[in-house]
Amino acid sequence: MHALVIGAGIIGMTTAYYLRREGHDVTVVEAGEGVGLETSKANGAQLSYNFVAPLADPAVLPKLPLWLTDKDAPLHFQLRADPAQWRWGLSFLRLCRSGAARQGTIDLLELGLHSRAKLHELMQREAIDCDFASTGKLLVYGDAAGLASAQRQMEFQKTLGSDYLVLDRQGCIDKESSLASQAEKIVGGIFMPDEDSADCFKLCRQLHRRLAGDVRFLFGTRVSRLRRRGRRIVVAETSAGPLEADAYVIANGLGAQQLARQAGFNPHIHALKGYSLTYDLTEVSVAPMCSVSDIATKVVYARLGNRLRVAGMVDVGDNAAEIRSRRVDLLRRQAEALFPQLAPAGEPQVWAGLRPARPSSTPVIGATPCDNLWINAGHGSLGFTLAAGSAALLSDRMAGRPPSIPRHKFIVH
Ligand SMILES: Cc1cc2nc3c(=O)[nH]c(=O)nc-3n(C[C@H](O)[C@H](O)[C@H](O)COP(=O)(O)OP(=O)(O)OC[C@H]3O[C@@H](n4cnc5c(N)ncnc54)[C@H](O)[C@@H]3O)c2cc1C
Secondary structure, eight states: OEEEEEOOSHHHHHHHHHHHHTTOEEEEEOSSSSSSOSTTSSOOOEEOTTOOOOSOOGGGGGGHHHHHHOTTSSEEEOOOSOHHHHHHHHHHHHTOSHHHHHHHHHHHHHHHHHHHHHHHHHHHHHTOOSOOBOOOEEEEESSHHHHHHHHHHHHHHHTTTOOOEEEEHHHHHHHOGGGGGGGGGOOEEEEETTOEEOOHHHHHHHHHHHHTTTSEEETTOOEEEEEEETTEEEEEEETTEEEOOSEEEEOOGGGHHHHHHHTTOOOOOEEEEEEEEEEEOOTTOOOOSSEEEETTTTEEEEEETTEEEEEEEEEETOOSOOOOHHHHHHHHHHHHHHOTTOOOSSSOEEEEEEEEEOTTSOOEEEEOSSTTEEEEEOOGGGHHHHHHHHHHHHHHHHHTOOOSSTTOOOOOO
């Protein structure tokens, strides 16, 4: 079978990898001039297989007024005269129920744990070098109520296979000594020993290097339309002319929304903008070794060799890739307040990206209303974490095998 994979972010690259391993002829079509240049470029670098609870949760409802009005809130909602944004927002609000949040956690955790197993297998098989580290993840809390609620969530997740430790303030410092100077801001934390971190862009590039001999890559080529005849896609119209294949896979992140709509279904993917900073560390830098999530600011920290990646902000309604200095300055102040002895070599690299998110925080993986059209998209804040498991799941479904997550819900059709 000849499969045409649209998009060469982390989702398209892992999809191409698993389809090639099945023995298919694979072509990857990418609008940009290389792999991983959009949202997969400089994300938070967290492989948080266990920290997956959906954003839509009853606890967000009392915070909404703040999110709508405070431009310095970690999550900022800017209302626009955009029907798609309103539909997304209403659907998000409808999902802010404990039953939906619980089911979302179950589904995402299953996919997360499957992704962990698949990514470890892939890393070993291909001897990938992408600053991968299995140092665990520490969630730090500045208020006792937040910690108690997280503990309840983890007790529930333990029944589904998550491992964790509850730590007091000293336990957090023992785990991550770079937090020592700010100890008085921390009431306690949760440590998840099974979490990893890595550079998503480097993984995309390494996958490209390994696939380049076997898979055809068409860069600088945008798919503008999937032409349909009856229940089949007959051609992908692109900026470089028509491309025909036996199967087509929509794996182009945010761009999946437009192609899916043309093909007759709506995955409800919308942009959630975020920012990252990458600091080059020096010999005197005091920076975390394990992944840290500061729950008060919703900022994440990951060590990538001699660099520190800092990421945060969820801006709904700002769909431009443009960097807003107010948000970046805030992120920088937050990072440098938590780690005052960072002593980096120069200014951090600043980046903004658009998370391709669905209201439920769950991706769509599988068949579509067209017989030879498949989708793997809408991974929101967890695309790097869930990439390997999602691609393996899609290849199960395309092969007609029972999926490795039997009850999985990530389907549109
Ligand atoms: C600030 C921030 C921090 C994040 N932190 C984390 C984290 O710590 N851990 C985690 O798991 N996830 C994280 N994420 C989310 C993660 O980065 C995304 O979920 C993931 O990168 C999405 O990958 P993708 O392949 O779907 O999309 P992309 O990486 O955007 O790739 C899509 C590709 O498709 C191409 N394309 C689009 N339209 C077309 C078309 N019509 N024709 C051809 N090509 C097309 C684009 O050029 C692009 O290269 C973060 C995101 C942000 C913004």
